[in-house]
Amino acid sequence: xxxxxxxxxxxIGETEYSKNxxxxxxxxxxxxxxxxxxxxxxxxxxxxxIIPYGNLEVVAEDFITNLGIxxxxxxxxxxxxGASSVAAVQAxxxxxxxxxxxxxxxxxxxxxxxxxRIGDRVQAMPQFRILGEYEMPSGNIAxxxxxxxxxxxxxxxxxxxxxxxxEIAVAIRAxxxxxxxxxxNKPMTIEDHQNSRMISDPLRLFDCCLESDGGAAVIISxxxxxxxxxxxxxxxxxxxxxxxxxxSIITQRPDITTLGTAKAAPRAFGMAGVSPKDIDVAxxxxxxxxxxxxxxxxxGFCEKGExxxxxxxxxxxxxxxxxxxxxxxxxxxxxIVGMNHVCELVKQLRGTGGKAQVxxxxxxxVTGYGDMGDGTVAIMRN
Amino acid sequence: xSDAAYDxxxxxxxxxxxxxxxxxxxxxxxxxxxxxCGKVRHYPRPVCDSCHxxxxxxxxxxxxxxxxxxxxxxxxxxxxxxxxxxxxxVTVDLEEGVRMCAQMHGVEPDQMSxxxxxxxGYEAATADLTLPVFRPVT
Ligand SMILES: [Zn+2]
Numbered sequence: 001x002x003x004x005x006x007x008x009x010x011x012i013g014e015t016e017y018s019k020n021x022x023x024x025x026x027x028x029x030x031x032x033x034x035x036x037x038x039x040x041x042x043x044x045x046x047x048x049x050i051i052p053y054g055n056l057e058v059v060a061e062d063f064i065t066n067l068g069i070x071x072x073x074x075x076x077x078x079x080x081x082g083a084s085s086v087a088a089v090q091a092x093x094x095x096x097x098x099x100x101x102x103x104x105x106x107x108x109x110x111x112x113x114x115x116x117r118i119g120d121r122v123q124a125m126p127q128f129r130i131l132g133e134y135e136m137p138s139g140n141i142a143x144x145x146x147x148x149x150x151x152x153x154x155x156x157x158x159x160x161x162x163x164x165x166x167e168i169a170v171a172i173r174a175x176x177x178x179x180x181x182x183x184x185n186k187p188m189t190i191e192d193h194q195n196s197r198m199i200s201d202p203l204r205l206f207d208c209c210l211e212s213d214g215g216a217a218v219i220i221s222x223x224x225x226x227x228x229x230x231x232x233x234x235x236x237x238x239x240x241x242x243x244x245x246x247x248s249i250i251t252q253r254p255d256i257t258t259l260g261t262a263k264a265a266p267r268a269f270g271m272a273g274v275s276p277k278d279i280d281v282a283x284x285x286x287x288x289x290x291x292x293x294x295x296x297x298x299x300g301f302c303e304k305g306e307x308x309x310x311x312x313x314x315x316x317x318x319x320x321x322x323x324x325x326x327x328x329x330x331x332x333x334x335x336i337v338g339m340n341h342v343c344e345l346v347k348q349l350r351g352t353g354g355k356a357q358v359x360x361x362x363x364x365x366v367t368g369y370g371d372m373g374d375g376t377v378a379i380m381r382n
Numbered sequence: 383x384s385d386a387a388y389d390x391x392x393x394x395x396x397x398x399x400x401x402x403x404x405x406x407x408x409x410x411x412x413x414x415x416x417x418x419c420g421k422v423r424h425y426p427r428p429v430c431d432s433c434h435x436x437x438x439x440x441x442x443x444x445x446x447x448x449x450x451x452x453x454x455x456x457x458x459x460x461x462x463x464x465x466x467x468x469x470x471x472v473t474v475d476l477e478e479g480v481r482m483c484a485q486m487h488g489v490e491p492d493q494m495s496x497x498x499x500x501x502x503g504y505e506a507a508t509a510d511l512t513l514p515v516f517r518p519v520t
Contacts, residue, residue, distance in 0.1 A: 153496070
């Protein structure tokens with residue numbers, strides 16, 4: 001049985017994104033969830049499945065308690081860091097397509113700026129135990145350092161330049177300027193990027209995503225129900241999840257320039273029955289500029305090693321061949337662990353993308369990426 | 383520096399990793415070699431991913447390798463590393479066919495290159511902890 005077109009995104013909700021929400025993480029997630037439920041034309045009691053975010057700061061019980069859900073039938077967790085959002089979409093699809101649940105809520109929210117900083121959490125996570133045991137004592141600690149090894153090798157093997165990574169940051173910032181709910185509101189040039197502080201060579205400050213506060217949520221329903229709901233259903237054509245070899249430690253990975261995305265992409269495109277040239281708009285998980293470029297290669301938009309050229313000359317800009325991160329992404333809108341990417345793709349395919357609407361967008365793609373290499377991909381249509 | 387003042391992250395010792403840290407302390411790094419199929423694996427862990435044997439021999443590493451990749455950190459990410467900045471961290475392909483990451487000493491960052499030959503050294507961090515470091519082959 002293929003899951004193609006069996007499920008749809010039927011509701012989306014987002015809070016204000018900021019550097020200091022003044023709200024608890026539970027409150028942020030409930031606010032985003034209630035907005036998604038209202039958007040879908042449902043009431044909280046219609047939600048019978050929940051996939052809470054994998055850090056388990058807020059659990060299914062919190063939603064039952066706060067929203068007064070009487071009969072939750074399905075809950076699961078997809079602990080893949082930044083790949084969790086789209087992994088949760090896949091898990092929700094299996095639940096609603098099989099009839100285990102009718103409407104699965106997928107909430108994410110955090111105080112990544114004003115509360116626990118995202119950069120501090122890595123050392124406490126069991127999936128990174130090997131890193132903590134063998135590399136942190138030498139100083140190899142945080143994602144910007146770990147991913148810098150990947151980026152440096154890509155540069156040495158393929159001639160990739162920092163200025164090409166800058167193209168990604170600049171294109172995504174330009175989109176954020178069109179978005180009223182984006183944290184970054186000043187233009188960025190290639191020169192600004194090149195002048196930004198070196199964090200861990202070759203990655204500069206403007207290669208790194210924001211740490212921010214906010215919440216976002218989506219609802220996944222079976223397509224047969226979605227037709228009668230409040231919004232135009234956005235059908236999920238294909239989905240895939242991939243874990244890299246040596247998932248816990250990048251150092252031991254046979255090819256450190258390839259992500260789990262390379263395993264997920266053929267599954268997602270295969271299920272959808274489309275190819276990269278059919279994609280009108282792509283929301284690519286952008287914890288770092290380099291990770292965007294690497295995913296574009298692993299997704300098949302270009303060959304391995306050609307990502308630097310691919311992202312140049314305006315190709316990924318709003319009016320380019322492949323507009324990416326039309327909302328401003330993690331780099332310039334907000335770090336909502338990629339659930340903001342899922343919401344944005346749905347808006348683009350509904351035609352409610354505002355000033356950043358891609359004309360005639362019919363088929364779009366969204367990725368998740370996290371935990372040092374896990375990759376997830378969903379392809380949707382209107 | 384006295385041990386009490388050592389403020390960098392310490393490796394949590396366990397049954398699987400202790401022989402490795404002991405070997406660094408002795409100035410003679412050892413790697414796990416599967417007693418069944420002979421596959422060398424790193425970092426230390428309980429099961430051979432090739433034949434699933436738990437039996438292991440600890441073999442002495444040559445200490446020779448080549449640069450696989452590197453980064454030069456200008457931000458410490460942990461207060462203990464402020465004194466080391468800028469800090470070159472290198473991923474090395476060891477002769478034995480496994481990789482490891484450690485600090486690179488004795489080289490200017492702009493002299494680093496892929497496949498550059500390096501050799502392992504040992505640096506006492508505390509009385510009980512010796513860390514691996516790499517240096518260029520001279
Ligand atoms: Zn074996």
